[in-house]
Amino acid sequence: ELKIATLAPDGSSWMNELRAAEQRIQAQTDNRVRIRYYPGGVMGDASAVLRRMRLGQLQGGAFTLGDLAGVSSAVNLYSLPFVFESEDEIMALREHFDPLIKAALEEQGLIVPGLSLGGFAYLFGRDPFPAPAALSTSWRVWVPAGDALSRRTLEQAGVSPVPLPLADVYTSLQTGAINTFASTESGAIILQWHIRARHMLDLPILMTGGTIGLDRRAFNRLAEQDRDIVLSEFNQALVRLEAVNRRDNESAREALVGQGITITAPDPEHARTWQLIASQTRDQMITSGQIEVPHLDDMLERLEAYRAK
Amino acid sequence: MIVVILVLLALVGMPLFAVIALGAMAGFHGAELDLALVAMEFQRIGEMPVLVALPLFTFAGVLVAHSETPARLVDLTRAALGWLPGGLAILGLFMFALMTAFTGASGITVVALGSLMLPALLAAGYQRRFALGLVTTGSSMGVLFAPSLPLILYAVVAQQVAPGQGIGVDDLFLAGLLPGILMLAVLAAYAMWVQRDLPPDTRPAPELGKSARAIAWELPLPFVVLGGIYSGWLLVIEAAVVTAAWVLITLVFIRREISLARLPDIVTEAMMLVGAILIILGMSLASTNVMIDAQVPQRLFEAVAPHIDSRIVFLLLVNLVLLIAGMLLDIFAALVILAPLIIPVALAFGVDPVHLGIIFLANLQIGYCTPPVGINLFLASHRFGDDILKVYRATLPFLGLLLIALLIITWWPALSLWLPGRL
Amino acid sequence: MQNDNWFESVQRQLERLESTALTILLLGLVGLGLTQIVMRNVFGMALPWADGAMRAMVLWLAMIAAVVAAGRFRHIRIDLLSRLLPPKLVTIIHVLMMLLTAAVCLAMSWLSLRMAALEYEFQTAAFLGVQTWMVQLIVPIGFALMAVRFVAAAFRRPPVSEQAHAFTELPEDTRPDSR
Numbered sequence A: 001e002l003k004i005a006t007l008a009p010d011g012s013s014w015m016n017e018l019r020a021a022e023q024r025i026q027a028q029t030d031n032r033v034r035i036r037y038y039p040g041g042v043m044g045d046a047s048a049v050l051r052r053m054r055l056g057q058l059q060g061g062a063f064t065l066g067d068l069a070g071v072s073s074a075v076n077l078y079s080l081p082f083v084f085e086s087e088d089e090i091m092a093l094r095e096h097f098d099p100l101i102k103a104a105l106e107e108q109g110l111i112v113p114g115l116s117l118g119g120f121a122y123l124f125g126r127d128p129f130p131a132p133a134a135l136s137t138s139w140r141v142w143v144p145a146g147d148a149l150s151r152r153t154l155e156q157a158g159v160s161p162v163p164l165p166l167a168d169v170y171t172s173l174q175t176g177a178i179n180t181f182a183s184t185e186s187g188a189i190i191l192q193w194h195i196r197a198r199h200m201l202d203l204p205i206l207m208t209g210g211t212i213g214l215d216r217r218a219f220n221r222l223a224e225q226d227r228d229i230v231l232s233e234f235n236q237a238l239v240r241l242e243a244v245n246r247r248d249n250e251s252a253r254e255a256l257v258g259q260g261i262t263i264t265a266p267d268p269e270h271a272r273t274w275q276l277i278a279s280q281t282r283d284q285m286i287t288s289g290q291i292e293v294p295h296l297d298d299m300l301e302r303l304e305a306y307r308a309k
Numbered sequence B: 001m002i003v004v005i006l007v008l009l010a011l012v013g014m015p016l017f018a019v020i021a022l023g024a025m026a027g028f029h030g031a032e033l034d035l036a037l038v039a040m041e042f043q044r045i046g047e048m049p050v051l052v053a054l055p056l057f058t059f060a061g062v063l064v065a066h067s068e069t070p071a072r073l074v075d076l077t078r079a080a081l082g083w084l085p086g087g088l089a090i091l092g093l094f095m096f097a098l099m100t101a102f103t104g105a106s107g108i109t110v111v112a113l114g115s116l117m118l119p120a121l122l123a124a125g126y127q128r129r130f131a132l133g134l135v136t137t138g139s140s141m142g143v144l145f146a147p148s149l150p151l152i153l154y155a156v157v158a159q160q161v162a163p164g165q166g167i168g169v170d171d172l173f174l175a176g177l178l179p180g181i182l183m184l185a186v187l188a189a190y191a192m193w194v195q196r197d198l199p200p201d202t203r204p205a206p207e208l209g210k211s212a213r214a215i216a217w218e219l220p221l222p223f224v225v226l227g228g229i230y231s232g233w234l235l236v237i238e239a240a241v242v243t244a245a246w247v248l249i250t251l252v253f254i255r256r257e258i259s260l261a262r263l264p265d266i267v268t269e270a271m272m273l274v275g276a277i278l279i280i281l282g283m284s285l286a287s288t289n290v291m292i293d294a295q296v297p298q299r300l301f302e303a304v305a306p307h308i309d310s311r312i313v314f315l316l317l318v319n320l321v322l323l324i325a326g327m328l329l330d331i332f333a334a335l336v337i338l339a340p341l342i343i344p345v346a347l348a349f350g351v352d353p354v355h356l357g358i359i360f361l362a363n364l365q366i367g368y369c370t371p372p373v374g375i376n377l378f379l380a381s382h383r384f385g386d387d388i389l390k391v392y393r394a395t396l397p398f399l400g401l402l403l404i405a406l407l408i409i410t411w412w413p414a415l416s417l418w419l420p421g422r423l
Numbered sequence C: 001m002q003n004d005n006w007f008e009s010v011q012r013q014l015e016r017l018e019s020t021a022l023t024i025l026l027l028g029l030v031g032l033g034l035t036q037i038v039m040r041n042v043f044g045m046a047l048p049w050a051d052g053a054m055r056a057m058v059l060w061l062a063m064i065a066a067v068v069a070a071g072r073f074r075h076i077r078i079d080l081l082s083r084l085l086p087p088k089l090v091t092i093i094h095v096l097m098m099l100l101t102a103a104v105c106l107a108m109s110w111l112s113l114r115m116a117a118l119e120y121e122f123q124t125a126a127f128l129g130v131q132t133w134m135v136q137l138i139v140p141i142g143f144a145l146m147a148v149r150f151v152a153a154a155f156r157r158p159p160v161s162e163q164a165h166a167f168t169e170l171p172e173d174t175r176p177d178s179r
């Protein structure tokens, strides 16, 4: 039996796809593999779920890529700030790099059937976004706790990064501890953060994504042929979810405009400045050993090659 | 079997936190899970933002109870409404509610305010039996008003067992307002009716201006804090900070009624309350996780559902269970033990979790003064030197009225849900 | 006799230390909260680390206070049977319950030490430079001290309560048994 926790509530597209996968897995393994879900966050947030997996209470959980950065830094590959300009660029590289990310996580004891991209995160704020040079420390920007690269990048850009756990973002927007945040279009609406924003900068910052992580010890206890069934069914669910995410973001973008949020495309010059700041910060941090990003050079090379085509 | 042993241990006086801890350990052991999970859950009392309000409000309440503020409150009450038939009783009820809402402990109210209010009522010509009943039941009022600790605690527990429901402390604060006022109004109306023939208090009342000036430092506090919370201008934690700072500055530094040297003892006194509550909460987080892991609430619902054919029957059953629990157990212990079990089942019956919270607390509040073992009955009997049977008799009419109010609160969800839906 | 005095003086010093720690933590909580309110309303921003620090302080307050409460019979309990049973039996039960509670506290101390060790592996930050495992270290320490207090309590008479409730919620000087 596999016990899997998710933050998504019953009835959400995540849970619907996971329940469908459960049905098929049970049928194909003649009930040898049973799955029990704990939806709606009753087992706590991602860090609690990872600890419960370590203690053997759970055998798996649904995670965002950011949740897993502490497990292996390879998950950061798609979520480096200001590297990709369009989703097509990532899609062209995934065939090569998805397996590398999965292998890196597996090495740390986490079996990942596949990755499901959740769309680019964009900057939301109360005021129109000026040129990077005109930014000041009065821009208090949320960064996920533990995301050192984003924090340093924002510092280099001259704003005040504020590291907070996800759960604190909503109140912090209320209290004014932060006034700017990055999120996908649908995420901003689901979490109700968009109420506190009037402007969105139409510049892709980083790619978000989610996945199912299974405890390697528990996974290896399954019969060999069952493992393949579990992996392939969960992978298909993740592929279907990616399509759902894409649709959700498109309709959320319309909804945001409908709610009076101004979506502005950045000046190409500003976009280049952001990319420059980001790549310089990244190189500095890698050289000084503050972060490591496996396969980065390889990926940047392939990205250049793709753009040249 | 395990449950029987645990109940027995609790009955012979084992501290409840240890009983719940044993239960959680037995549960994880039975599920063949690592017992370190108990510790993992326990530590979460250091991760819940709203719990920061607990020590601050409790400290403020205990500090006020040690000061002359309750005496000043009674003076003001007499000065303002001593002349009106039933007026002293009515204003007294509001004072009780205010005090209990801020301290979260009706026991403090009986002792600090009740001991002053009873003589005032008797001197004004109220019958002893009526005054005794009013003080005993009145002291339990206030649990439904912000910023009472039981309301905060219910929100914490509900967020844990039903995280997706978005149950906020602010929603509960708003939801409790009208039902709380209903309970107060019922008792106030009774007071006016009983005292309709009473001659007005002829004793010289304290002068209004003077007694108002005497309490000028404390009087604005409830308005600032309650106004701040209900208008959304103050977050719950900020309201708690303001309350603690205000009381500390006025009583210790401005009035100097409590010397700095006494402060550590009073802080310790207040924090022992907080420690006792939080350690039970921490253990109950663990026992709740045992139940979630074993999917006990789902099973309970499947077992109960065939026998209960309507939501209202279910709620009446809940009322019965809670009245008994409220009578036997400390309000905080009753809350953290029963809420995780009842909330998921209630959700499956289509009960709104915020409405359920108000029903929960209204019941536990009445449990404070339900014979034979409600705590306020014993406190009153002891403090005022009346036989316990006399206290029982004195509270009965009040209790009957409160039960009617409880039924209205149960049957009429809109009374609880109208305000949070609008603001 | 001299031993007794020495023991009592250590006991008093310890109690003063606990009270001081609680007072500092509580005043710190008030101070940090006030700073946060002023920052928010005057400067329009709040200290990002203050919330985490305040939560950590609540955990420390709770654990230290629970240790104090253990020494003064102030933990919430139901005490129904002690008035129905013969005094001798009550004493035996009291000793057993306190020892069993001490055992539970020891177990909790060990389990939470293991959790702190696991947390050390995860290396997450609580606030500013303070790691989560450092904040959580108070839990095993607190439970160990509570175990000591409960063992000591087993050999002292508990205050006689007059009814079925713990008097945890009352100021000490108003408790019926301190009449």
Ligand code: NA
Binding pocket: B104, B105, B106, B107, B331, B332, C169
């Ligand atoms: Na209470």
Ligand code: NA
Binding pocket: B325, B326, B327, B328, B329, B330, B331, B367, B368, B374, B375
């Ligand atoms: Na009670």
